[in-house]
Amino acid sequence: MLKAPSIRALVVLALLGALFLALPAYVGAYGLKFATRMIILAIFVVSLDFILGLAGLVSFGHAAFFGVGAYAVYFVSSESEAANVFVALGAGVAGAAVAALLIGAFVCLTRGFYFIMVTLAAAQMMFSLFHDTDIAKGSDGAYIMIKPDLTIGATTLIDFDNRTTFYYVCLALLVASVLALFWLARTPFGRIVQGLKANETRLSALGYNVYQFKLAAFVVAGAFAGLAGALFACIDGFVTPELFSWHQSGLAIMMAVLGGAGTLFGPILGVLAYVSLEETLKTASLVGSFVADHWRLGTGATLVVAVLLSPDGLAGFLRGKTVPKKVEPLKDVMPAAAPRKARALATRDLSKSFGGLRAVDGVTADFAPDLVHAIIGPNGAGKTTFTNLLSGAFRPTAGQILVDGENIAGWPAHKIARRGVGRSFQRTNIFATFTVEENARIAAQAETPSVFRLSEGTARENQIAKVAHALSVVGLADRAGAVAGAMSNGEQRQLEIAMLIAGGGGILILDEPLAGMGPEETRRVVELLRDLKSDHTIILIEHDMDAVFAVADTLTVLALGRLIAHGSPDEVRRDEKVISAYLGGHAPAQGKGAPA
Amino acid sequence: MSANSLLEARAIDAFYGASHVLRGVDFRVGRGETVSLLGRNGMGKTTLLRTLMGLVPARGGEIRFDGDDIKGRRPSAVARAGVGFVPEGRGIFPNLSVEENLIFAEREGPGGRRDWTREAIYQLFPRLLERRANWGNQLSGGEQQMLTIGRALMSNPTLLMVDEATEGLAPMVREDIWRTLRLIAERGVAIVVVDKNLDDLKKLCRRHVILVKGEVVFDGPTGELAARDDFVRSQLGL
Structure with missing residues (x-):
């Protein structure tokens, strides 16, 4: 399950944050636009990581929602008057969420390779829709004449036409997006989303409708991608069907993996590293004209080396101790009796x-x-x-x-x-990447298996009691923090039984x-x-x-x-x-x- | 290394992720010897087999097989040196027939020995002959286990390591597996077995090793195991 970032990672992120906060004072218009692009891409790639790294759904069509978000801003903008920023960004998020719901309703029926193929195909359809029809000026792309702003009475509070303002808005939204997704990953909903990656079959057997969870995760990721797309449209006030293209989707996967998929902060590092690398290799005055002419070879080779050096991405270099927090010891109290x-x-x-x-x-x-x-x-x-x-x-x-x-x-x-009807499996069937306690917790949580559960509320205490009881009954109480997949086969069998008991x-x-x-x-x-x-x-x-x-x-x-x-x-x-x-x-x- | 030693591991340390699973384990198997590896769950039995096989890296210590240093070698090289491994959970090829599963593993053993042919395997497990055209995924648990053992033998190993071969099998099938392992031992193949059934192990193996928290706490012949019954029972949780 998603771990809290290590102290080292937090320090690096804080330094990066400070650097980006101070940036507008030191760089010119080009530099600022460049940094703005990176930040927006980071929102996009972090949103992908929510389904790619956490839910294990490899979507090769995530750019579809980025594109929808961008075009939504175009549709709500008029030629004579600036759109309200909330309307513009809201349209981007909502448009992308609806698109993700419609596309997701089909693609979430598939899994594995088929999921990759179907998401790719869906994004290509979106590309064709905007490329080959004139609903938005076709293949030439379309201009947003006046960028969105926020005007109350006669005062303009936020104007996206102001580069520095826009830059800080993007930075704030990146921080907010990462925090929001982090929080979401740690809710009961997020726990099941991560269970999708670890063991879908077991989730069904525990009573979770995996289709609904996949779809919900897909829509959440799509909505955040839409936010990124909407912001992207405001950089130059220009949208093009290329935003939907599979290059864009593929690039996002590459950056997520380079940075460290499944960490939610790694993708930010991936974007920074990739974009910086690309810019460096394209600059003939730095690397010579030969390398600059063939910069794709250079990025390709560097990526191969990077992945070999750190299979867990750049975030893998930042592993270490986390901020210590109070651990509630598991006490074996009898959980409240379940209804018959x-x-x-x-x-x-x-x-x-x-x-x-x-x-x-x-x-x-x-x-x-x-x-x-x-x-x-x-x-x-x-x-x-x-x-x-x-x-x-x-x-x-x-x-x-x-x-x-x-x-x-x-x-x-x-x-x-x-x-x-609860069951255990003949061949051990647990969530291997989760701890023993998290495994039992997923089982205990199944008493209320609905999708939209962002807090356990009053059920929390009883769930913890059920977990503690189940683990102590099978003799795994002192192994609560162990990663299930690293335990011996026999201990995993014990966990099977504990999950069955916790499931109730x-x-x-x-x-x-x-x-x-x-x-x-x-x-x-x-x-x-x-x-x-x-x-x-x-x-x-x-x-x-x-x-x-x-x-x-x-x-x-x-x-x-x-x-x-x-x-x-x-x-x-x-x-x-x-x-x-x-x-x-x-x-x-x-x-x-x-x-x- | 004494002359009739086949496998000799000394002071082996191994880790599984962050946990220190094996702590300075000494483990020896003589030529044609049958040895059981005992211990509660999570004490390092499977990890020891996997370390000997090269599937888990050994940190520190040495592993010699047939006189050669095999520590740090790839599993494929260890297998070619003459170690056959029957892992927990079987792992047969589900989309190959029984016969194809066997052909896949066919290889000369050390010194060009070809004691085990398909015919010999079918003689050992007549059930596999009946099912030889069936796919791996159409076999029952017992048949899968027979196939895994048969497949390991097809490489003509001088040492066969068997991890929980009777787990999840019906009593009569279990009996079959034990009888076959005795036959294999009679033909001179050294065997290391991890299993839960102490009585069956006593019938098959001459020497027994008990692991507790990654350390060897007992290493002795069946007689001594019986003599120190209280100690053994407490170590195994019997």
Whole structure:
């Protein structure tokens, strides 16, 4: 998750800030315009970093919103009178936000390479729209005759035609944008946005509608890009379709990566470095005419070297201690009891086919509340497919899944999770770049999974309590600050369970929770299951027969996708079919009727 | 280095990010020897295997394999020297068939040995022969594990390192894996195993090493492990 900048980075940023504040006193008109351009580009690239670095969405069409912001100023300006600055910039932000909403509604349906391609295509469409039609003077570009100002009565308070005024407005807006995005990244909303990058599947399983979060992040980034575009239009009072071009988008990605994507302040360094480099290499009096003629080669080579030297960008050089802040110790207090959630689970003729393979074949079973139901069967029997159907990761081919009598078959995963069905995954599925505490926090936050949550409000205390409780139950309380991906496999398994508990579902599906756990943790989880079942319905898939026979109230045996036995452990233990298909000599000799 | 030593690591330190995971670990495997690596979660077992394999850089100390210094070598070079690695989580090629997965790894071992051919692997795991045309992603967990072990053997290693091979497997399949590992050991391949099932490990391995917080706290034969039962149980949390 986004870390606070180190003390070193803060010092560098403060020095840069002071330098830029003092700049107008020392440079001429050209220098000031040059600095203004850099500042505006920085707003643009920081806005890109919000989706690129934080949400992990590689948009190759971010310039579309920059362009819309610029053209919006053109549209609200008249030839005889200056537009109000709030109207002009507001139009830029709003126009870009609407464009991002419309484009985002489609592109956020895709992921990976497709996302890159579709954003690129959308931006090219915008380019063509302004290039090939005469809605804004076509390919020649258009002039804004009178730049926006802010006039009250007869006094002009802010005039964008005044270079120095305009410069300071841009500088102030850059600082405000960075702070705003930083704040946003640390809200509950921002936490989920960063979860998109770390693990989308898990977010759905926790009950978050990832599409909505992607779209919201896309619109936020688009709106800030629109602000940058609107300001850009006011530098020269000239807009051109080139503002939409994919060069512009590509350049922004390059500057973000050069500066350090995912830090929100790195992109500022990236812009400064890139633009300075380009200007230096273009100046024949400094580097000679040969280099100046081929300056692109020079920037290219320098970028390659820079990326090799510091894969984390320039911000990577500024890592170090952060300003110490008070850490609230995690106390294991019992969180407030959640409202009673759905609990009775049943399936009717549930089936799933993959091509010709019937992975789950007509399974009908009832899982009553307040019991532990174990599902066992050989590898490949369809157990994991069965849980994927219950949790909505797969759509059933046929049949019903009933939660408290309501058929949820075919619902998307996040809706099923919100109905109170929580699951853990067979292959560890956590937010690897987050700390243990942040992982559990995302799970705890899922009780209110709506998008527009900028503050936890009164729920905060209880969420922290839920996190502390969940971590201490699985024995990870003293690992709260560890980065999850750097822990051992077994510890990550423990975290899986902690997230399930923090998530607070009434029906818990655990897919091989004990795989990878040592004897101590196994005992702890078995104890935990016994505790939890008093107010949960638990579905347990597990190969550890000692544990299964120790906690299970009912046993369901699957083989080749079919239900071959369903009943009490003692009945199932004696079942010939089960012994030959699965148990062999491994049913623990416990209670009466153990096989010889 | 004694004459029948195959792998000899001395005073190994390794880090995972900022955390100091291995602290001066000495670890030795003789030719054809079977050794278990024990310890609670997060004590450095997997990191030790990964360090020996060259996947995690060793800071300080030395690693010798078959007389050669392999410390700092790339994983591919360590594999060519004769170390086969069966990682936790398997990592088979999902879009290749079972047969293709095996062909991919086919290589002469040290000294031009070709003890392990596809036929030999199919003999060891008849189940893989049945599924040899299936893609990697169509296999059950147990079959994937068999394929990973088979694939490691195709490079004719003199040392096989196996990390949590029985995790997540049904009891009968587990039994299969243990039996196969014993067969592999009988054919002279040295084996290092990380696993949670102490009883099975005692049947397979002659020597046992316990790691606690990145340090070796026990290194001895099965008899001694049994003799110091209380100590072992407390170290492993049994």
